[in-house]
Amino acid sequence: xxxxxxxxxxxxxxxxxxxxxxxxxxxxxxxxxxxxxxxxxxxxxxxxxxxxxxxxxxxxxxxxxxxxxxxxxxxxxxxxxxxxxxxxxxxxxxxxxxxxxxxxxxxxxxxxxxxxxxxxxxxxxxxxxxxxxxxxxxxxxxxxxxxxxxxxxxxxxxxxxxxxxxxxxxxxxxxxxxxxxxxxxxxxxxxxxxxxxxxxxxxxxxxxxxxxxxxxxxxxxxxxxx
Numbered sequence: 037x038x039x040x041x042x043x044x045x046x047x048x049x050x051x052x053x054x055x056x057x058x059x060x061x062x063x064x065x066x067x068x069x070x071x072x073x074x075x076x077x078x079x080x081x082x083x084x085x086x087x088x089x090x091x092x093x094x095x096x097x098x099x100x101x102x103x104x105x106x107x108x109x110x111x112x113x114x115x116x117x118x119x120x121x122x123x124x125x126x127x128x129x130x131x132x133x134x135x136x137x138x139x140x141x142x143x144x145x146x147x148x149x150x151x152x153x154x155x156x157x158x159x160x161x162x163x164x165x166x167x168x169x170x171x172x173x174x175x176x177x178x179x180x181x182x183x184x185x186x187x188x189x190x191x192x193x194x195x196x197x198x199x200x201x202x203x204x205x206x207x208x209x210x211x212x213x214x215x216x217x218x219x220x221x222x223x224x225x226x227x228x229x230x231x232x233x234x235x236x237x238x239x240x241x242x243x244x245x246x247x248x249x250x251x252x253x254x255x256x257x258x259x260x261x262x
Contacts, residue, residue, distance in 0.1 A: 066129035073132035119153035121162030198228040
């Protein structure tokens with residue numbers, strides 16, 4: 037498995053240019069990011085299809101090998117271009133890069149470097165503010181700090197309810213979320229609770245839980261509208 041991933045890395049890096057051209061759209065790089073992201077999503081989700089036969093231990097090893105291999109590739113991209121924004125790889129390509137960085141949890145210094153560079157691209161409208169919020173929280177939690185936007189969750193399995201991991205200034209979290217284009221945290225938590233229930237429905241029904249525990253979503257405040 038590791039040999040296959042190493043061969044893949046060698047093949048994919050061949051199509052990367054030797055020099056970065058920051059403002060020129062790079063289709064080859066965008067296509068590579070898309071290919072890597074497809075494999076990333078296979079590794080990030082519960083095992084399906086042929087991967088289900090691996091068992092959780094082997095699948096975990098496969099997952100680690102994918103994330104580690106991708107971190108090497110993403111690091112090479114970052115060294116060449118900095119954060120790949122819309123101008124370089126389009127919105128989809130930029131999103132794919134961010135998505136894979138989210139899974140580089142064993143490489144905290146790399147995540148932080150990407151976050152810093154992403155902030156600069158935000159000022160140029162060359163990156164997604166919602167993605168920036170998610171990566172901000174990911175870095176905060178990975179470095180044992182309180183998150184800012186409440187995107188990183190855990191679950192109360194006694195009630196099937198999504199709960200934010202440690203959160204700073206929870207009273208004002210919805211204002212911060214609104215500033216980056218995120219929905220109210222109650223709505224977000226409810227959708228994640230519902231998804232978690234559907235993914236684990238059989239287990240919860242054995243406990244006698246037939247639906248997730250949901251929060252009341254606050255009404256939209258229109259006071260700042262004309």
